[in-house]
Amino acid sequence: MPHLTHNTYGKDHVRLTKITRRPDGRHDLKELSVQILLDGDFARCYTQGDNCQIVPTDTMKNTVYALARHASIDSIEDFGQLLASHFVDEFPHISAARVTIHETPWQRITLDGRPHEHAFVGGSSERRVCVVSHERAGNQVRVSGGIADLLVLKTTKSGFVGFIKDKYTTLNETTDRIFATSVTADWSYNADEADWNGYYDAVRSAFLRVFATHDSLAVQQTLYAMGEAALAACEAIDEISITMPNQHRLLVNLSPFGMDNPNEVFVPTDEPFGLISGTIARK
Amino acid sequence: MPHLTHNTYGKDHVRLTKITRRPDGRHDLKELSVQILLDGDFARCYTQGDNCQIVPTDTMKNTVYALARHASIDSIEDFGQLLASHFVDEFPHISAARVTIHETPWQRITLDGRPHEHAFVGGSSERRVCVVSHERAGNQVRVSGGIADLLVLKTTKSGFVGFIKDKYTTLNETTDRIFATSVTADWSYNADEADWNGYYDAVRSAFLRVFATHDSLAVQQTLYAMGEAALAACEAIDEISITMPNQHRLLVNLSPFGMDNPNEVFVPTDEPFGLISGTIARK
Amino acid sequence: MPHLTHNTYGKDHVRLTKITRRPDGRHDLKELSVQILLDGDFARCYTQGDNCQIVPTDTMKNTVYALARHASIDSIEDFGQLLASHFVDEFPHISAARVTIHETPWQRITLDGRPHEHAFVGGSSERRVCVVSHERAGNQVRVSGGIADLLVLKTTKSGFVGFIKDKYTTLNETTDRIFATSVTADWSYNADEADWNGYYDAVRSAFLRVFATHDSLAVQQTLYAMGEAALAACEAIDEISITMPNQHRLLVNLSPFGMDNPNEVFVPTDEPFGLISGTIARK
């Protein structure tokens, strides 16, 4: 006899633009994509098609817009908590709500050295991310921060030597290669109220500084150093997981054309790519 | 003091085309994308940049092509096992290898009612997927099958009534709507040697049959029925997890133009979408 | 003094799902994406922001849905003509309307050898395309058909020899390679009323037959043969343009591993790709 061992449902890609009009004429702009997933007593819907315990996903979407009306959305972490708590508070049969938010960055257009009041330029692949889990049991709220697709590249100070050679190895050792990656990371906060924007900026800045200045012997080593630096920069984080694909730039062999190639001409490739992950935690 | 609590690394999107030339002139075609992830004693690479325990991801890529030369690749599950075992067998410091393969479907072109010997038509979003985990401890091999992005749509026999109404609910009840989804599922096999192709076909056929014929009261209910049917169709599976986004087709309100709309004119939308998941297991 | 030398505007990606319920219980399903572009006397909007001649693009969208209500949409070519004529007929200051429609294919799910009445499977990259241009001057209507992203691959009967070798040539000649491409083509019809579905099927079938059976000495040659066959198969077409990217499968060099590779193991690549185009017309 089959039975339902796990279930969850919700709404994904609920997109929101929120404008805040400040008294001084400046407008703040937030663009988010929200995912809401609910756990609870929904088994009868799956096994019998009985929807009496089902909050429609369309209602979840409406709730995002309604709550956005009077929320400041100063940070996605705050708005995520507001949303997650709403569902746990309103519906006793819901055991947990998990809200994931991706924020699309917009920068103010700079004219004559000054940021514009209401005009913005966007288009970056980078996303700020948070996940808020609110469990009814113990009224426990967990907030995670994250960053996705922060694209960085350095043209030197990266090497890869001393690795295992076996019968299928053709890679040459190098002490000077291009290091390009798209950083994705998430970290759990040890508090549910915090300076979310300050913490995020601290982690992001630590990532950029270490990536730029680290003398890299392996992608793994730079990843670890970036994690260490993030923990050092932000006391509100006890653990951080980082994934860094190795987006290879392959040195072009120009010898068939009678030319050398002293690390100047490369082919950027999308696939295959190395995939390096690690989790760094405080002792 | 920070420390490394978890790590894994490998190669992703290693793409392979394998042609098998049969004695009768027929060619078989397989196109795969392989991901390999290794667990093991790699901490010194992260913390000190010491690569002496590192199998380069470039070597993993080469290994896929070298092993593909003499492997039949009759099924991705077999090839995944070959690859995973290779790394565990060759390198004592590797504790586990996890190989994920996505297979792109190609159909033979049909001419005059006959499938062609060596010409194929492709382009479907559907992927056959497997995950093979080989752990050194206990020499344990686990094989999972899966399907991704099987796009299906039915124009009737789907309704949604009796759900919770709260202050944010605007959705109307309906007894006749379009039901469109992109089925993604994975299931664990209770054997490591099996009729992989037969089992896969059994699950896929069960999905299509139930989707087409089920009188759906909720996406959840159809998902559960599809899982039940897959377990019934394939004894080698004890548990199956299914995710089905609700890819809404919204009924267009034509009343501003003095027209009714008896379930004929809809807007297909990509976002937001409902996201429904469930795991069904044998008792 | 700058001035406006050309302008056009419209609405793109107007998506439509249309269900036709036949008396015998069968449902027909069409999914389209419509682009409408208008030419006309709109200069004052550009130069002065005067919208008095502007049909809002939102109205164009509404018009698609309103006209879809009572149109049969037996073919996108018919529906495109209905739409294009609407704008030219309604608004005297509009000099031309150009409607482009992409149709997403859906196949009926087959159960027990029979196509299902109302359940479909989709997901192909292939699109049927049409462009209808309706010009007020001369009340001239031009209909073009097209196909986009028809993915085909043959594992043999394709070679490439005898090409120019210069100082930058490293490619080896081959008499047996994989030939993979994604066919995109468009053709102009020499009538504005026709058996659109029959003509489209004739072209598509001709493409598949020639691609499968042609003994290819160059992508260019196969492209030309496919165009010839399309003209032969459909008298309503006088000219056809075809673009076929050469989606390379690169033979893997296995010699570093002591292996030969008799055209069995290849790497599929997305970029770079050859790009071959040609237009074939009746004399």
Added chain:
Amino acid sequence: MPHLTHNTYGKDHVRLTKITRRPDGRHDLKELSVQILLDGDFARCYTQGDNCQIVPTDTMKNTVYALARHASIDSIEDFGQLLASHFVDEFPHISAARVTIHETPWQRITLDGRPHEHAFVGGSSERRVCVVSHERAGNQVRVSGGIADLLVLKTTKSGFVGFIKDKYTTLNETTDRIFATSVTADWSYNADEADWNGYYDAVRSAFLRVFATHDSLAVQQTLYAMGEAALAACEAIDEISITMPNQHRLLVNLSPFGMDNPNEVFVPTDEPFGLISGTIARK
């Protein structure tokens, strides 16, 4: 009798990373994607499979890398001319070469207020584009500049009133809406030697300034003003074509929840979108 009326072929998505190492330790980074298309006497390849006049597309790819070795690539317009001239100069049967280059922007990482020597951050959707056409007849070289996918948004100073209302119009007039678009433009230079980087920056800056400060009565009007400003900012341009999709942010109707929505809560949508184009030229 069918015959070939037009043909062209070439290589697309030839990706290049070029590092220039300056004496002062700074590295310059360029990442490009190159398309090369050749016109010439290639008919026998199409009609007979005779490749004796065919420069393989693989050789075109190699040529990009070989020429990049000693080219400075200070601008894509210069490199495009070098490439286009190469093919016309080397092969007498080639009548024209057209080279299109997309450049991916990378910014130096800023640490302690200073741009880093060799570390960069990327990820923007924006591309700088050029098209160089070199025709043998008259040894004529034409250079076009361009920008693609420059994403901008303003939260106010945009309205849309006074448009045509017909039976399918439901759009409300508004004097305050969000204006978001992704600017794509191209312009022809009236010289083949120029301060390409300065000209590009002049156009881009003019676009951003006008977009930010224009009091918009229609997307068309802002587009025209941006074109005017580009011509004013750059004497080397006589004509510019701009396309600006209207990437709608829809005001959410919060009245079902007893709330007003004073232009604060919007849904960003990808489709459908308005599509506005115009060409502005000097008298």
